[in-house]
Amino acid sequence: MNNSMIHKKRVINYSKGQLIALVSLRTLIGWYFLYEGVAKIFTPKWTAYGYLMDSQGLFAPLFKMIAENPDLMAIADFINIWGLTLIGLLLIIGLFEKIGYLGSAIFLVLFYLSHPPLLHVEYLLPTEGSYLWVDKNLVMLGAVVVLSLFPTSMRIGVDRIIFKSKSR
């Protein structure tokens, strides 16, 4: 079996334009996650407490329960800060792409569920747009799902080196 055979199994081949667009989208989402994480690293005593306490909708009691338990809150803050940073890095450099997409999808689902843009629901934290049921978190979640079906890290990304060298 030659290299190109292995490639065929792992890699969808795109036109140059398709590849650039997909990698750009992956990098943009990666940037978004990385900076969300880095900004929190640089904010002393950052905590998601207020954000979680402002939860609404079906899952609000769960998020508030986390916020009100100091131990769970500490864990949630840790996962937020370092999870966002790590996922951002993975997506930008194209390392362990699948894990990156899975992780970002989990974060986006949690963001969406904690602050669903429901009818008659108002949040203390004003949003910068107007939303009904669909918000930017949901749109980004859609983008992440699409990207995970059109992987790119074997073409542009560190995965290209790692998995290629293993397969040799």
Added chain:
Amino acid sequence: MSEKDITSNEQNNERESQNKKPVSHGRRDAIKALATVPVLGAMAYGVYRKRKQEMRNITSADMFHFNSEISPLTPLTPDGKTIRLGIIGSGIRGKQLMIALGFATPQYVEDLMQANKQNSADNRYRDFREQEDLKIVITAVCDIFDVHAEEATAAGANINREGLNSQYGATPKRYRHYRDLLATEDVDAVVIASPDHWHGQMALDAALAGKHVYLEKPMTWTVPETYALRSAVKESGIIFQLGHQNRQVEAYTRAREIVSKGLLGAVSLIETGTNRNDPNGAWVYPIHPDANPQTIDWQQFEGDPDRVKEYMDYMTSAGLAQYVGPDPRNKFSLERFFRWRCWWDYSTGLSGDLLTHEYDAMNQIMDLGIPTSASSSGGVYFFRDGRTVPDVLQTSFEFADKGLTMLYSATLASQFNRSRKIMGHDATMEVGNTLTVTIDPRSEQYRDKIDNGTIKPGEPFYHYVPGKSIDAVTSATELYFAERGLLYSYVDGKRYNTTYLHLREWLESIRSGKQPSCNIDRGFEEAITAHMGTRAYLEGRTIYWDAEKEEITRG
């Protein structure tokens, strides 16, 4: 992407790889593998620039540097003695004070339990149950309305904070007259939450009986009793705390530091006020269905004869008969009993009820003392329900010796939010649950920093959010939450209400013998200031304070 596309792409690709020489393969691989890495460099640069800019803002932390961290709640005195409390007046405020002390009726606790069952986010039940035990026992209760008295005895007996059908402790004794309560041996201290016209007299009698006193604001109803109470408290050596719970607001402690360090420059104007817009806020309280001449001791409600005489003497001598009554004092009236704040016969009006909080907060921050003069205006403009006390009031207090004016502006018919402002030559501070300092464009103190661009005048320069140790860079979000009162877990991750903290300070002062924060001297300043504002309104003229003679004069 169609399958055809993919196939043709694949073919292209294979062709490509066949044409290329293996030598350049590794290098091309590396370039493709790391093609997006420069993005990280771009972010690093962006973050570096942003941090640099923020570090400039952190000069606010340098300038507003405070040595003392605001001290967390000190633990209760170990082995402190149990204090036996008497409650005098258990209406709206008295009930709130008892709850803050940890005593509520089984029905109230039951309601909290049910509220939690209906909505698990409603944690008032848990908070109430977990509230620290202040080592007190309620042994005596006095209220002249039977329903309120019975509720207070039930609350006093509910020592384990239980709901209905539970085990309770000993029921406190109910006294029908407060003087009988003061005469009893098993009361060490009293909490007084009666109508205004009884405040001074009850506190005075308590001091004479050697009982420590927590007195609701305003301290007094007439001017003469203000002096008598001060002497009685000082001579008896009791621990006296006036009920201005703002003394416990953490942000005010920091505000005081900011002012005393001269960071605002010379302060020339303070703006405070009250905005409310509902009947309850305008003292139209509900009338209890069981209230009638049999369940209310109207004679005692009328007031202490000496105090009433002082009131009438002043009102007649100053030509203010139109503000007295209009009902005769001995005529039973449910409206007057429950809504007594609406009539001068029992009330101190906006001055006593709400101006005093604003004044005391500013006195706490700036050591204002008693103003040199006061003038007022206003009227009954919205709630034309027969009240004599105005619902719109403007009072300006001159502190000529300090070179500043404090303005109080109130309406009970608009809830528009106006912040309290302390305006200085170099900066203005807005004071609430959070602090915001804005540097003045014409500041001399900050001239260099304005010129070199470190400070943008006119924009909020310094924020203080309680419960955060970092002063300078707080996010808009944090500020937003704090201002809405959502960041309540300041001390050891627990939410405290300020009334609880104020009562706690008083009880600890009784145990240690130290003076509490709103002691009789601060109370004297509060009472005289409020009386000057009231008299200025009633008489329609400027009222002065002769500091040497300690006398209110007409100049």
